[in-house]
Amino acid sequence: MVLPVLLLCPTGKDAHLIASVLQHDRVNTQTTLTINELCEVDYDNAGAIIVAEESLTKEGLAIFNEKLSSQKGWSDIPIILLSSGSGSGRNQQFKLKDLEAFVTNGNVTLLERPLRPLTLSSATQVALRARRRQFQVQSLLQSQLKATKIRDEFISIAGHELKTPLTSLKLQTQMTRRQIVRPEIFVKDKMYKQLDYTIHQIDRLNKLVDDMLDISRISDGKLTLIRTKVNLSLLLHELIERFTPQFEAVGINVKTDIQEEVIGIWDSYKLEQVVNNLFSNAIRYSPNEALSIGLYTCGDKAIFNVKDEGMGIEAHNLERIFERFERVSSVTSGLGLGLYITRQILDLHQANIRAESEMGKGSNFIIELPL
Numbered sequence: 001m002v003l004p005v006l007l008l009c010p011t012g013k014d015a016h017l018i019a020s021v022l023q024h025d026r027v028n029t030q031t032t033l034t035i036n037e038l039c040e041v042d043y044d045n046a047g048a049i050i051v052a053e054e055s056l057t058k059e060g061l062a063i064f065n066e067k068l069s070s071q072k073g074w075s076d077i078p079i080i081l082l083s084s085g086s087g088s089g090r091n092q093q094f095k096l097k098d099l100e101a102f103v104t105n106g107n108v109t110l111l112e113r114p115l116r117p118l119t120l121s122s123a124t125q126v127a128l129r130a131r132r133r134q135f136q137v138q139s140l141l142q143s144q145l146k147a148t149k150i151r152d153e154f155i156s157i158a159g160h161e162l163k164t165p166l167t168s169l170k171l172q173t174q175m176t177r178r179q180i181v182r183p184e185i186f187v188k189d190k191m192y193k194q195l196d197y198t199i200h201q202i203d204r205l206n207k208l209v210d211d212m213l214d215i216s217r218i219s220d221g222k223l224t225l226i227r228t229k230v231n232l233s234l235l236l237h238e239l240i241e242r243f244t245p246q247f248e249a250v251g252i253n254v255k256t257d258i259q260e261e262v263i264g265i266w267d268s269y270k271l272e273q274v275v276n277n278l279f280s281n282a283i284r285y286s287p288n289e290a291l292s293i294g295l296y297t298c299g300d301k302a303i304f305n306v307k308d309e310g311m312g313i314e315a316h317n318l319e320r321i322f323e324r325f326e327r328v329s330s331v332t333s334g335l336g337l338g339l340y341i342t343r344q345i346l347d348l349h350q351a352n353i354r355a356e357s358e359m360g361k362g363s364n365f366i367i368e369l370p371l
């Protein structure tokens with residue numbers, strides 16, 4: 001990080017001398033001739049300030065103090081004050097106690113003149129090092145604040161998403177209980193339906209909790225693969241069969257074009273998660289439409305795609321949806337984690353996923369998976 005040093009010297013000659021000493025250490029300088037000029041600079045982009053004592057007046061010192069105290073909480077710019085020396089002829093335009101207060105209360109190093117170039121250069125390096133630390137702490141602080149904000153938002157979304165199935169689970173269970181204690185209202189088919197719905201809600205809760213656990217595994221770098229020989233064609237047929245009741249329930253008509261015996265060395269459970277995520281997105285974002293599922297090999301890759309004819313995704317969101325916590329449609333009912341986890345799993349397989357979409361016409365999720 002290259003941070004310029006601000007100079008306040010009443011004469012251009014002194015400024016030039018200081019600048020040439022610092023230039024030797026590859027330090028950039030910016031000269032100002034008055035305190036007002038110095039106070040107009042944005043200290044957020046500066047490394048240190050070198051002030052010649054004779055540039056200060058009582059009023060100037062007050063303006064400077066005010067500017068210094070208006071710095072942001074993390075910022076305390078180092079100041080090197082070049083004293084006029086203890087000799088006579090000092091132009092004391094301020095009370096000495098004002099200067100003392102400035103030196104003791106501020107982040108000020110006082111260097112007596114006459115000065116060896118090495119003294120100036122080493123004091124400047126120490127000041128710049130301290131300043132760089134301030135910037136590092138600040139950027140760490142900012143990223144922590146951002147992470148805390150994301151986490152808080154996530155907790156609130158997760159709480160909401162967990163609450164919804166819990167509320168309907170409680171309702172279903174109360175209805176089931178009422179039917180058991182009052183045989184006159186017991187209808188076997190109705191009870192079956194209620195229990196199916198209960199199972200569906202439990203599945204939903206399970207998926208939410210699994211996603212949350214995966215996210216913490218991903219953050220800890222603990223998401224790993226257990227690779228075995230997997231027949232993806234068979235796995236897909238199995239998953240389509242398992243999802244058929246849910247597809248039917250929302251009016252999705254499935255068309256398949258699956259090449260048989262597409263076999264690779266993959267993590268079967270994790271690929272199942274990938275397919276689950278794409279299928280459950282189709283259920284949520286593309287009900288009552290056709291869904292095409294394709295699988296074939298091309299060279300040393302398996303190409304798998306899930307294409308719906310639903311609401312579609314705006315072009316500028318096509319990359320964003322694979323980021324953590326990103327939910328881009330108003331009818332969403334998830335944590336914005338499914339596609340993020342999907343991409344992480346595929347990354348571990350050295351595979352890639354992309355989405356193509358047209359608003360109102362549908363979305364196609366295409367995966368290229370090395371065999």
Ligand code: ADP
Binds near residue numbers: 312
């Ligand atoms: P979520 O669990 O919130 O759906 P995902 O990571 O699975 O999280 O998806 C991220 C966002 O991408 C969703 O909130 C939704 O806005 C959009 N999305 C995902 N799949 C589709 C799809 N098939 N059609 C339209 N939008 C989709």
